[in-house]
Amino acid sequence: GAVVSQHPSRVICKSGTSVKIECRSLDFQATTMFWYRQFPKQSLMLMATSNEGSKATYEQGVEKDKFLINHASLTLSTLTVTSAHPEDSSFYICSARDGGVRETQYFGPGTRLLVL
Amino acid sequence: GQNIDQPTEMTATEGAIVQINCTYQTSGFNGLFWYQQHAGEAPTFLSYNVLDGLEEKGRFSSFLSRSKGYSYLLLKELQMKDSASYLCAAQDSNYQLIWGAGTKLIIKP
Numbered sequence: 001g002a003v004v005s006q007h008p009s010r011v012i013c014k015s016g017t018s019v020k021i022e023c024r025s026l027d028f029q030a031t032t033m034f035w036y037r038q039f040p041k042q043s044l045m046l047m048a049t050s051n052e053g054s055k056a057t058y059e060q061g062v063e064k065d066k067f068l069i070n071h072a073s074l075t076l077s078t079l080t081v082t083s084a085h086p087e088d089s090s091f092y093i094c095s096a097r098d099g100g101v102r103e104t105q106y107f108g109p110g111t112r113l114l115v116l
Numbered sequence: 117g118q119n120i121d122q123p124t125e126m127t128a129t130e131g132a133i134v135q136i137n138c139t140y141q142t143s144g145f146n147g148l149f150w151y152q153q154h155a156g157e158a159p160t161f162l163s164y165n166v167l168d169g170l171e172e173k174g175r176f177s178s179f180l181s182r183s184k185g186y187s188y189l190l191l192k193e194l195q196m197k198d199s200a201s202y203l204c205a206a207q208d209s210n211y212q213l214i215w216g217a218g219t220k221l222i223i224k225p
Contacts, residue, residue, distance in 0.1 A: 110158040
């Protein structure tokens, strides 16, 4: 149980284009999902908290107009990187919280984005 | 403020035991998590403690002392595949995870 999928696993795009990343909780409903970014050899950095049916809460320094988050259902959240630039190249990881007693976050496998 | 401290890097020998410590300061507390992250991969859930004491799960055990704001992850019978980063995260009163920077564990033959 507690499986989270993420798609695509890897994407290469040209500078200026937009990229959409999907995060799905496969066997549980997640009222809350999280989006993280991790640069090589650095810690996880929380970008935003996504709540089903409401606007995402962004961490300080994260541009909400650049990183669009939609949490349309209890099993799906999407992150769209708009007008991507090379500095947006990173490992993007989503997690979904199971809402049980532990409120455990389970991670998707991550999406490696390379912007040329 | 909220803070998690854990060592940056540790080295251990295959077959041995290693203990990774974590201290935390959070606004409220709703549990302590340990995750394992192999290089280039996403973190995977290892353990959760909310009550004081030791939780054992196979070769891995996790300990919590709420009064001391302290936890450790104990890995026994180390295998080469245990080489990874181990992330400590405390859940605050709002159920937000406060993350440590991770401990890179290097296993030598």
